[in-house]
Amino acid sequence: MVQERFMIGGDMPVRRLGYGTAQLTGPGYWGPRPDARDATAVLRRAVERGVTLIDTADNYGPSIAEELVAEALHPYSEGLLIATKGGVVRTGADAWHVDGRPERLRAMCEASLRRLRLDTIGLYQLHRLDPDVPMAEQLGALDELRAEGKIRHIGLDTVTAEQLTQALELTDIASVQNRYNLLDRSSEPLLKLCEARGIAFLPWFPLGNGSLTSDPVCAGIAAAHGATPGQIALAWLLHRSPVLCPTPGTGSLVHLEENLDAGAVRLTESELARLAEPG
Template sequence: MATTTLTNDSLIVAGKRVPRMAFGAMRLADPQIWGPPSDREHSVRLVRRAVELGIEHVDTADTYGLGVSEDILREALHPYPENLLISTKIGQVQPRPLEWVPVGHPWFLRHQCEMSLRRLGTDCIDLLYLHRADPSVPFLDQVGALRELQQEGKIAHIGLSEVDIEQVDTARSVITVAAVQNIYNLTTRTWDDVVEYCSQAGIPFVPWFPVMNGDLARSGGVADRIAAETNGTPAQVALAWLLARAEVMCPIPGTSSITHLEENVAATDIELSHEQFAALDAAGTH
């Protein structure tokens, strides 16, 4: 399997023109996303390799490894290149391994932002997402807390994660929404309407968990057949479908493997025909 560097296929996200393929940093932590990895040096090398391959957009969150992911990004990349966009997320806690709970009280969001600033070693976060809307706190109070932090110069741009169209519209009444990050892939199409909304509004859509699972990922399926036709892998085909799905799409595949990282980056070289895209699109909606 060949590796490559990213193409010039780019998009302006949070004021920076970056390649559309990004890197999700959740897997820098341990397998349960609960603490440090067993081999921290490997995680540092992984991040540096991503940048070597042309990645200019790295996405993390304060809950990934209870802050470990942000710590490793600072160790690996600080002082950050001027062209590098680092986004992180607040508004969620992890009371035990693999369990996340939204907490959106404004005072707590401020605390989380301050801790992310400290771990990342910066005075201003390029792009800060509300990780999850807390149903027990008025939504505009949560958005307003991020707006205050932006007004204080601690956030350059604000994003929203796992939100519907109504929430995006509500937020846009008081802030500029720089990006929307929802789960989305070939077989998880819950947020098709939000993708269309973002496409029409020109808002970058950042799909997390961008590689499909289930039947389409298995040997002999449509993705496997098209992978053979394009000299790629099913995972690369899934990422190529996302890039073709909408011009505002910015996938953030995550991995703890340098080999898989290189495979993800190489997905930008796969060009799907109209017929291949349509076959994948139809298979993914069943």
């Protein structure tokens, strides 16, 4: 039986199929989309459909995605978890600069609080570990913010199982985000560790960034269910592990409905076996 909910950090229940905001910005997650009004409609419809986990980041835009979330959804409904990320600075559509200095992480977090109109960010995720700053200093900064009540739980983005193990020796980690989908399971060791420790795993590119349409196994199962390959890919994640909490993003209402309908797809044991080794 597929579990519909997961308890992030042991005290924040969310529906496992959430919504990610990266696609609400322009190409390369840079600048605004030309149809900003659609972003408001998509965010509100996601919540109407029962989404309780909204995943965003300060550098989507930059700043634009967080501002859209607040404009569309504030005041936030009870039980809605807004997760955001900091630790990466953008200077252009293809320019990403990791900055994990404690003073920068504090400034980024406080800016996100203002944009999101929150007193406390429920889940604040370090977007990338900075190789030039000791992990203890980066996580120590987030621990200080948590002690001050500015964040509730800490997450990590794009880490190895070894790095997560090191981080857990320093502080509590409630979530990780890594690339993981039907066709890319390179983070399997990390998933196993998350399962053992009860840590949420928010897979990015859960739909394979468009590559799923070329997979014949996925396409065949989709046809049998009257579904799309993307819906099968999301359903597979929900079946694959109870800690996986996919947050597919889109700027389209039609695509949003399609993604969220994937939660109703139930795969058989035979289908799961066929998907175990996709072509």
